[in-house]
Amino acid sequence: MESKNNWKAWLYLAPVIILLAVFTFFPIINTFYVSFLKNYDYMRGTSDGFTFDNYLLVLTPVLKSGPGTMFEEVMMTALPNTMLITIITVPLSIIISLLIAIGLNSIKALKKVFQTIFFLPYVTNAIAVGMVFSVIFDANTGIFNAIFNTPLHTWIAPAFGVQGSTVNYWSALFALSFYIIWHSLPYKILIFLGGLQNIDKQYYEAAQIDAAPKWKTTLKVTVPLLSPQILYTLITSFIGAFKEYNSVIGLFGSEGGKFDKTTGPSSMKTMVYFIYEQIGKNQVQYACAAAVFLFLIIMVFTVIQFRVSKKRVHY
Amino acid sequence: MEIVLKHLTKVFPGNPKKNIRDTTAVDNLNIKIKDGSLVGLLGPSGCGKSTTLYMIAGLKQPTDGEIWFGDEDVTNLAPEKRGIGLVFQNYALYPHMTVYDNVKFPLTNLNVVKNKTIQKVVDNNLIINLLENNLDEILNLIKSSLFKGKYSKSASARRIVFKYHVVTSLAEKIFKFGLQYSENPKELASSIVNKLKDENSQILDKFDKKGVRYNKKFEILDETGNPVKEKRHLTADEIDALVQETSRLVQINDYLERKPAELSGGQQQRVAIARALVKKPRVLLLDEPLSNLDARLRLQTREEIKRIQLNTGITTIFVTHDQEEAMSICDDIVVMSLGKEMQRNHPQEVYNNPNCLFVAKFLGTPPINVFPAHVEGTELFVGQDKLLANKALSGKKEVIVGIRPEGFIYNPKGEMEFDIKSIITQGRDMTILASHTSNPENQIKMIIDSSIQIPNGKVRFSIKSTKLFVFDKETEERIYLD
Numbered sequence A: 001m002e003s004k005n006n007w008k009a010w011l012y013l014a015p016v017i018i019l020l021a022v023f024t025f026f027p028i029i030n031t032f033y034v035s036f037l038k039n040y041d042y043m044r045g046t047s048d049g050f051t052f053d054n055y056l057l058v059l060t061p062v063l064k065s066g067p068g069t070m071f072e073e074v075m076m077t078a079l080p081n082t083m084l085i086t087i088i089t090v091p092l093s094i095i096i097s098l099l100i101a102i103g104l105n106s107i108k109a110l111k112k113v114f115q116t117i118f119f120l121p122y123v124t125n126a127i128a129v130g131m132v133f134s135v136i137f138d139a140n141t142g143i144f145n146a147i148f149n150t151p152l153h154t155w156i157a158p159a160f161g162v163q164g165s166t167v168n169y170w171s172a173l174f175a176l177s178f179y180i181i182w183h184s185l186p187y188k189i190l191i192f193l194g195g196l197q198n199i200d201k202q203y204y205e206a207a208q209i210d211a212a213p214k215w216k217t218t219l220k221v222t223v224p225l226l227s228p229q230i231l232y233t234l235i236t237s238f239i240g241a242f243k244e245y246n247s248v249i250g251l252f253g254s255e256g257g258k259f260d261k262t263t264g265p266s267s268m269k270t271m272v273y274f275i276y277e278q279i280g281k282n283q284v285q286y287a288c289a290a291a292v293f294l295f296l297i298i299m300v301f302t303v304i305q306f307r308v309s310k311k312r313v314h315y
Numbered sequence B: 001m002e003i004v005l006k007h008l009t010k011v012f013p014g015n016p017k018k019n020i021r022d023t024t025a026v027d028n029l030n031i032k033i034k035d036g037s038l039v040g041l042l043g044p045s046g047c048g049k050s051t052t053l054y055m056i057a058g059l060k061q062p063t064d065g066e067i068w069f070g071d072e073d074v075t076n077l078a079p080e081k082r083g084i085g086l087v088f089q090n091y092a093l094y095p096h097m098t099v100y101d102n103v104k105f106p107l108t109n110l111n112v113v114k115n116k117t118i119q120k121v122v123d124n125n126l127i128i129n130l131l132e133n134n135l136d137e138i139l140n141l142i143k144s145s146l147f148k149g150k151y152s153k154s155a156s157a158r159r160i161v162f163k164y165h166v167v168t169s170l171a172e173k174i175f176k177f178g179l180q181y182s183e184n185p186k187e188l189a190s191s192i193v194n195k196l197k198d199e200n201s202q203i204l205d206k207f208d209k210k211g212v213r214y215n216k217k218f219e220i221l222d223e224t225g226n227p228v229k230e231k232r233h234l235t236a237d238e239i240d241a242l243v244q245e246t247s248r249l250v251q252i253n254d255y256l257e258r259k260p261a262e263l264s265g266g267q268q269q270r271v272a273i274a275r276a277l278v279k280k281p282r283v284l285l286l287d288e289p290l291s292n293l294d295a296r297l298r299l300q301t302r303e304e305i306k307r308i309q310l311n312t313g314i315t316t317i318f319v320t321h322d323q324e325e326a327m328s329i330c331d332d333i334v335v336m337s338l339g340k341e342m343q344r345n346h347p348q349e350v351y352n353n354p355n356c357l358f359v360a361k362f363l364g365t366p367p368i369n370v371f372p373a374h375v376e377g378t379e380l381f382v383g384q385d386k387l388l389a390n391k392a393l394s395g396k397k398e399v400i401v402g403i404r405p406e407g408f409i410y411n412p413k414g415e416m417e418f419d420i421k422s423i424i425t426q427g428r429d430m431t432i433l434a435s436h437t438s439n440p441e442n443q444i445k446m447i448i449d450s451s452i453q454i455p456n457g458k459v460r461f462s463i464k465s466t467k468l469f470v471f472d473k474e475t476e477e478r479i480y481l482d
Helices: A006-034 A053-059 A070-106 A111-123 A126-136 A143-147 A169-198 A201-209 A214-225 A227-242 A246-252 A271-280 A284-312 B049-057 B099-109 B119-133 B135-143 B153-164 B168-176 B185-209 B236-250 B265-277 B295-312 B323-329 B347-352 B357-362
Strands: B003-012 B023-033 B038-042 B064-069 B084-087 B111-115 B229-233 B283-287 B315-320 B332-337 B340-345 B369-376 B379-382 B385-389 B396-403 B408-410 B416-426 B429-436 B439-449 B458-463 B468-472
Touching: A006 A284, A053 A070, A053 A284, A070 A111, A070 A169, A070 A214, A070 A227, A070 A271, A070 A284, A111 A169, A126 A169, A126 A246, A169 A227, A169 A246, A201 A214, A201 B084, A214 A227, A214 B099, A227 A284, A271 A284, B003 B049, B023 B049, B023 B332, B023 B340, B038 B049, B038 B323, B049 B084, B049 B283, B049 B315, B084 B265, B099 B236, B099 B265, B119 B135, B119 B168, B119 B185, B135 B153, B135 B168, B135 B185, B153 B168, B153 B236, B168 B236, B236 B265, B236 B295, B265 B283, B265 B295, B283 B295, B295 B315, B295 B323, B315 B323, B323 B347, B332 B347, B332 B357, B340 B347, B340 B357, B357 B396, B357 B468, B369 B439, B379 B396, B385 B416, B408 B439, B416 B439
Parallel strands: B038 B315, B038 B332, B084 B283, B283 B315
Antiparallel strands: B003 B023, B003 B064, B111 B229, B332 B340, B369 B379, B369 B396, B379 B385, B396 B468, B408 B458, B416 B429, B416 B458, B429 B439
């Protein structure tokens, strides 16, 4: 029976497999391949043979060093930016969304209304939201400076009409993180809410009878029982944060920002930003080398997370 | 703790828009439960027994009425302040915690008032005592933990804890002395004992110098000579001692390190009881605790519950829809129907003397046989058969007669004639399926000693008067015969 009907299964899977093969598997393999080609011309598909120079140029100062080289762009700007964004936004967004989800789950009145409100950012375009945030964080007229009484503090771009006004890198990172976290909350809240609603109420009744305070019930009962969902969002948002790009364009425009060099990297360009930039400059082989590098980083992080989670996640 | 329910009522509000009426789950319930007794709330599903239990637990708020624990009104007290232990129907063990952590969890929230003690000295004295008197056995226990060429600390500790009722940290300390590796354990033990005695006298010296007084139990005393009290959380050792004690009581010592999912239903059930008992509650509440177990385990576990209840003497309320379960272990049962108490008494008494048709039908397997009957004068008839004459009967009316399956005696001159359909012999007894000649549709079950020969066809039986009950047809109340 099994072998007879096998072709049917393959037939049903065929559309997806063909699409994946053309648009995912082939590009992945081709990226590896191209990253080892010298002077690759993507229009003609020609190259000057194999080389490791692409990696050496992008990742090491061996062949070229000094300001303005690709090595500096990746290792001094794109990689630190990406790492900082990941380290800051992932844990914060998970903790905040978890708290909001727990809060939403414990109210009765207006629950649906609040759920909708919290889900709205998810259906808004990232670039559009970025533009709104750049208005909010505007040094001259931004509402953020008005609310927190920090007049003319520069978050994204230099203040208009102020001589020698520069942007502090950390201010820019704060604004960017604020935006990324806000924009990533709804999806996580949705996932956590789903998980919370699946937790048997009897666990809470048992905890209540055992006189456990609320915070302890949350920490010792809710969080462990939600750990599969937490692991899922942790891994997907880690990967998402490593691929951050839209938000930088949305907030800082197509230049990726211009910051005071003494305070940190001079722009908020990320790894993916660098990759797109190289494609735009017709240097696909460097883009591929950087993409393979990013792929490896993400893989290592994901494997580590799975390893660590084995002990802490309770299915 | 005596529990009194006064006019307890619970109404679940309906929804007039959707034309759902209010549901009265519990209706004016008045029950007094004696201290230290095991009481079963018995009834079909939907009769309000679980709702009653959850109101006693405080997880549901009564619509009306009062709940008293002893002379304390707990009606409006939060569940965590009532001092109850609750075993849920599906146990609700925390799946991510080990059995030990599950049982431990209630203790980590407790605040206790205890005498302030010089704990270190007490512990040292315990070790000294063990090493001086039980050295050989302890060595044997540790050596029996040999696994893959190594002595296991946790296994040794578990064994020492089990045998000598000490806390785990103390047992581990004994393991760490390394007696098992020593060539001459006796000598090592005596040197350890001396060291501990030195340590004790140093500690006590310090207290003496500070002018702190203490008694023979090393409890610190105040100026008037009374022990100083302190309010605090339980220490890790105290928690361990309680967990060990409780797990010994319900016999789960061997699975303390496992997760609930790795246990059988019966083991999970015992863990749930341990978690409810560990904080020494005033009242233990069990919500259908046996419904998730298979038939064999159910028998075993209900004995277990009875044993634990007897050992601890804790007032226990037990909810079940299984009358056999309730009858076998309860001191008293309360039969409920549609939120009302139908009858409350000792199980056997309720069985022997049901006060209404509902109770008579609900108790007993196979269920009681019900016959439509009529009274003429003082005589009772089922169909043409005259069953009996009694002065309590009078007039001319329709009634209902109930006869327990074991109430029939084979007698060719008996009062009632039956048409035998089939006979099923089950070892000691046999079950006879029959119908009365007046109503062939109504199937009758009789249980008779299997040694008696019953002919086929129409057979007459006489009825044991103690197994026959007469009920009013309208009210279904019992009509008591003289």
